[in-house]
Amino acid sequence: MTLTPTAPEAVGAQLEAHLRSRRAAGRKLLVPYVTGGYGDDWVDVVRAVADAGADAVEVGVPFSDPVMDGPTIQRASELALAAGATPGSILDQLHGSDAGVPLAVMTYYNIADHWGLERFASELAGAGVCAAILPDVPLEEVGPWTAAADAAAVETVLLAAPTAPDARLERICARARGFVYAVGLLGVTGARSALAATATEIAGRCKAVTDRPVLVGVGVSDAAQARQACTVADGVVIGSALVDRLLAGEGPDGAARFVAEVRAALDAG
């Protein structure tokens, strides 16, 4: 299926509304992850994957100690930090990047906390970022952040992991905004040769308790796996598999080719 390009008015609209409307149009959702500040052309990469069929883009703001990330994203983060990237410089560059799709930022709590939660939320909003993902802030600790984020109209995506009992999943899905990030496996980010059985399982469990978009991330590594995850999920987040290509020097064109390939597989599904 084809969709008309996103109208400019939709940019900066809330992530969840955007994803819901695309889902309603029968589309499977694709959110690539790009490490902010890795490579001089990283903003071009964001635009390229958006043009290649992403429904939103997740931009990583590198942290020195990314405990939820495997070797690929660790490496890209380290290189970005070594090149001088800061949360400030990344948001500056995102501002006016004109990607044409909603942007979400993924970072760790200390980055937000150190800047100041209110300030960080308003900086995100000011840079045109709709949503935030803080993978080391579980439900019990998220209150201070969601208060700041809600006030700035920044949506807080929450992770739902296979280890959560049903009652906990329900509470997570109720508090999440933007989408529910269903963690596809027990483990950290990184490409895997096959989709874990837990991927469709956790997607199904989430979808049973929420009508928010449910995207599977962590360990979704290629077009076939994305399609398989989307037999149950509303969409996928693809991180390490894309960043591996960037680390290999494929640049915006290579990133776009990969995303287009996944897009085509999802649309053919």
Next chain:
Amino acid sequence: MADPTVRLTDPGDAGRFGDFGGRYVPETLVPACQELEAAFRAAWVDPAFRRELDDLLRDYAGRPSPLTECHRLSEQLGLRLLLKREDLNHTGSHKINNVLGQALLARRMGKTRLVAETGAGQHGVATATAAALLGMTCTVYMGEVDIERQALNVFRMRLLGAEVRPASSGSRTLKDAVNEAMRDWVATVGDTHYCLGSVMGPHPYPWMVRELHRVIGDEARAQCAALLGADGDGVPDVVTACVGGGSNAIGIFSGFVDTRAELVGVEPAGGAAVGRGVPGVVHGSRSYLLQDEWGQVLEAESISAGLDYPGVGPEHSWLADVGRARYEQVTDAEVIEAFQVLSRTEGIIPALEPAHALAWILRASDELSGRTVLLNLSGRGDKDVGQMMDVLADRLAEERP
């Protein structure tokens, strides 16, 4: 003046010590932390569990550890120096107290594998030891830099049947070993217990590890009462310990927090989280943390692998804020001096970590004049002899006739 009304309390479901602590972990680990907290709460009030742990501490680890009065050094310094001899425990440091408790708890929870981080290798050796004792498998993460400077302990861990995996990212020291251990646990949480080595990390670790080291302070309190009781209230004037994550320090502090004793934690100048950090969140809790202007965690730099850590346990941050403990800093050069002083004057080769606390005593001997000072000698120096051989080679050569 020390405030004897302060208490080290149960931090509750939220795991808070004032503003510090909490449970900042990936969602995957939350149920595991909750399960661990519930298991520890149940075990800690279960007489059968306590008896099994106490038996192991006595018959296997060699507790109680003695209290040694340093007559020669006391005379030289013009004070009364007492050592709590955690260096005499099985495996050579205080770490075994915590590890035996966690390993028993892990077994009770049906876990078959232990994963741990280690800096100096003492916690790794202790964990490998407990795993061997209880027939569990064990993986220890250690920074590449530390693998090099603590080669002997790496060999020990392997001898004990543990797998030692290098942490090769970031500063390649303790901080990165913690990252790797947490990543491992995220992937293996079903059958694996993360045997964290200090009073840091997500709730319930800071509290649980403190409770498991409380035995140091409880013993020392009774030993001081016996030794000093005739002359006064049986309490030393000052209680001091080195602080990396802060487990040996909180262990001995817990026996004296409700007394008039002054509590002094000693940090390495290159890793002084309380002394030079600002509150932040890493490795599961909020605490003082060395970080840059954007909140990136800085690399610590210390001669001692066990203290080479940019954070500190949250309860220490709280003790500092409420003023019940104070935190001093010493340089590597002062530590090298203290390491030799204790060796030559008392015939006790200390680990580099507790040599930090002695280094502070040497520097502060004027302030401490005439007072009774209890130092937690958290470990023995065997592991550091190789490293110190290089450091001291020139100096010893010069002294040769």
